[in-house]
Amino acid sequence: MKLKKIAAIAGALALAGSxxxxxxxxxxxxxxxxxxxxxxxxxxxxxLGFKEADGDYSGxxxxxxxxxxxxxxxxDDQIQFVEAVSANRETFLKDGTVDMILATYSITDERxxxxxxxxxxxxxxxxxxxxxxxxxxxxxxxxxxxxxxSVTGSTPAQNIKDNYSKQAQLQEFDTYSKCVTAxxxxxxxxxxxxxxxxxxxxxxxxxxxxxxxxxFSEENxxxxxxxxxxxxxxxxxxxxxxxxxxxxxxxxxDNLGESGYQLPExxxxxxx
Amino acid sequence: MDLFSExxxxxxxxxxxxxxxxxxxxxxALLLGVVLAxxxxxxxxxxxxxxxxxxxTFRNTPLTLVMFFALFGLVYQLHIYGPPEExxxxxxxxxxxxxxxxxxxxxxxxxxxxxxxxxxxxxxGQAEAAxxxxxxxxxxxxxxxxxxxxxxxxxxxxxxxxxxxxxTTVAVTIGVVTATGVNEASGQMRTMMENEPNQIVLIFIIFxxxxxxxxxxxxxxxxxxxxxFAVIR
Numbered sequence: 001m002k003l004k005k006i007a008a009i010a011g012a013l014a015l016a017g018s019x020x021x022x023x024x025x026x027x028x029x030x031x032x033x034x035x036x037x038x039x040x041x042x043x044x045x046x047x048l049g050f051k052e053a054d055g056d057y058s059g060x061x062x063x064x065x066x067x068x069x070x071x072x073x074x075x076d077d078q079i080q081f082v083e084a085v086s087a088n089r090e091t092f093l094k095d096g097t098v099d100m101i102l103a104t105y106s107i108t109d110e111r112x113x114x115x116x117x118x119x120x121x122x123x124x125x126x127x128x129x130x131x132x133x134x135x136x137x138x139x140x141x142x143x144x145x146x147x148x149x150s151v152t153g154s155t156p157a158q159n160i161k162d163n164y165s166k167q168a169q170l171q172e173f174d175t176y177s178k179c180v181t182a183x184x185x186x187x188x189x190x191x192x193x194x195x196x197x198x199x200x201x202x203x204x205x206x207x208x209x210x211x212x213x214x215x216f217s218e219e220n221x222x223x224x225x226x227x228x229x230x231x232x233x234x235x236x237x238x239x240x241x242x243x244x245x246x247x248x249x250x251x252x253x254d255n256l257g258e259s260g261y262q263l264p265e266x267x268x269x270x271x272x
Numbered sequence: 273m274d275l276f277s278e279x280x281x282x283x284x285x286x287x288x289x290x291x292x293x294x295x296x297x298x299x300x301a302l303l304l305g306v307v308l309a310x311x312x313x314x315x316x317x318x319x320x321x322x323x324x325x326x327x328x329t330f331r332n333t334p335l336t337l338v339m340f341f342a343l344f345g346l347v348y349q350l351h352i353y354g355p356p357e358e359x360x361x362x363x364x365x366x367x368x369x370x371x372x373x374x375x376x377x378x379x380x381x382x383x384x385x386x387x388x389x390x391x392x393x394x395x396x397g398q399a400e401a402a403x404x405x406x407x408x409x410x411x412x413x414x415x416x417x418x419x420x421x422x423x424x425x426x427x428x429x430x431x432x433x434x435x436x437x438x439x440t441t442v443a444v445t446i447g448v449v450t451a452t453g454v455n456e457a458s459g460q461m462r463t464m465m466e467n468e469p470n471q472i473v474l475i476f477i478i479f480x481x482x483x484x485x486x487x488x489x490x491x492x493x494x495x496x497x498x499x500x501f502a503v504i505r
Contacts, residue, residue: 087462090469114470147363152444152455153462161453169363172447172459178344185348186356188363 037074039065040084040092040101040224044175047200047256049103057081060196061102063251064121064242068100068223071238072231087153090114093226100235101224104197107270117222118235121248123267124194125215126156129201131183132210137190139214140164146189147171149179156192159217176201184208194219199261211261220267236269275471275478279464286460287482289450293371293440294486298433300376305383306418312388315409323384331381335442338378342370343446364449371443379436386428390421395505423501430494434487457482 041061042049049061062081069079084092084103092098093115104124107117130137137143143165150157152172161168171188173179179191180201191198195215202209223235242248243266252263276283311323330338346352347370353359359366394417402416422429441458448456455463461479465472 087465087469110467111469152447152459153466155467158453170447170449170453171363171367172449172455174445174447181344182348187348 036078036080037069038080038082038098040082040098040103042103043083046204060251060255065102067242067247068235068238093224105224106219107222116225116227116229118232119222119239120220120267121239122221124196124219126217127195127215128190128192128212129198129209130190140216143168149188149191199256199259203256203259240269282454285454286457290440290457294437296372297375301379301383304380308384309387327381327384330378335378335439339374339442339445342374364451367446367448371448382432386425390425393424394420420503423503426494426498430490434490437487
């Protein structure tokens with residue numbers, strides 16, 4: 001009797017499973033038809049790539065991604081955003097999880113060996129975010145004895161400790177938002193990463209923070225593409241077009257205009 | 273192989289930090305686990321309730337949350353080290369001890385339950401006989417029941433300790449680093465994966481071997497000890 005019941009439940013589950021699988025295969029079918037473009041962005045970086053509570057996406061990277069996708073001939077509803085955390089970016093491009101990536105993705109020689117890059121579409125620099133009323137932190141070499149926060153696995157904090165302020169104490173978290181919490185509470189004195197990412201947090205909490213404004217590195221943000229992608233030249237053209245027709249500036253002002261951070265000059269696209 | 277020339281010393285430092293984390297957490301977890309087990313079998317109802325409350329709370333909360341609470345709750349909100357301006361303890365020490373606290377409390381609940389099942393393997397007649405010759409509750413537990421209980425649960429206890437060694441990786445959520453800024457093993461692994469994305473498989477192998485070097489001896493030692501100290505009945 002009991003066995004029969006279990007068998008019936010198992011049967012029902014199997015049926016439900018196969019139904020769900022059918023629903024799934026319909027979706028992927030349309031993807032394979034080339035109707036959609038899957039773009040990897042950050043979901044957790046306010047002002048750059050952010051998934052809002054209502055499911056919408058916002059940010060500078062998102063607006064640039066939409067501009068490029070439109071230029072490639074995709075409609076708004078054909079764009080599918082996928083979360084690409086830093087460690088996944090190369091893998092996602094290689095295995096086809098995404099078609100391109102705009103996720104504060106710095107162009108480096110190591111990465112160039114793995115994937116192709118269009119752009120750069122933005123030149124960021126490592127900078128410091130401090131509380132708005134802080135006056136004694138003026139740059140990377142004024143951090144001796146201070147507490148500095150960054151995310152695990154990123155180079156900025158180590159760079160400061162090795163090359164600028166050897167007496168700085170490091171706090172590493174797995175996300176930047178934890179650094180922001182600690183900065184608000186006064187447990188750390190400064191956080192460091194690319195200035196445009198910091199601008200996103202300054203925008204999120206208006207008036208609470210300021211960017212020190214002494215960038216000490218150069219990060220060229222590129223559009224990550226699978227190796228040998230045919231769209232690279234086209235995307236480079238589109239990036240240059242966005243500099244000229246004002247779309248680039250608009251994307252910045254819409255997302256980071258209130259942060260107190262000034263938009264730099266557009267970079268030169270590197271057609272390697 | 274240039275992975276070793278570039279990161280060799282950092283990998284070693286990372287695993288030494290992980291080992292330090294594991295030794296302190298393991299010691300405190302075993303001690304606290306024994307105390308909790310005594311609480312849970314004690315004749316005093318209040319102690320039994322306290323023991324049960326601690327075990328049910330921490331055994332059923334994800335370690336990530338416990339770890340996160342230790343730093344963001346206890347240190348940032350409740351200021352257990354004092355207000356942020358007056359804390360003199362270095363960040364690396366502060367985070368290290370918070371990780372030890374979280375790991376010890378969390379693991380001690382598992383130690384407690386293993387020990388309690390060990391206590392149940394000691395025949396009831398033993399405790400009754402001990403009481404009959406006039407031993408008090410604490411003498412009974414200390415001299416008769418606990419020694420036998422411990423000896424019968426060495427293997428499951430080793431499993432708990434092995435799990436704890438692997439759980440030290442959760443410390444990355446609150447950023448446990450050495451004074452020179454080297455992460456514990458899982459943070460070091462993330463750093464290397466970020467910097468050398470084309471060597472992920474090799475990095476993965478290095479770190480899993482590193483952990484096996486720490487956990488395998490625990491298992492072997494427990495296997496040997498449980499034979500040597502088996503209770504013959």
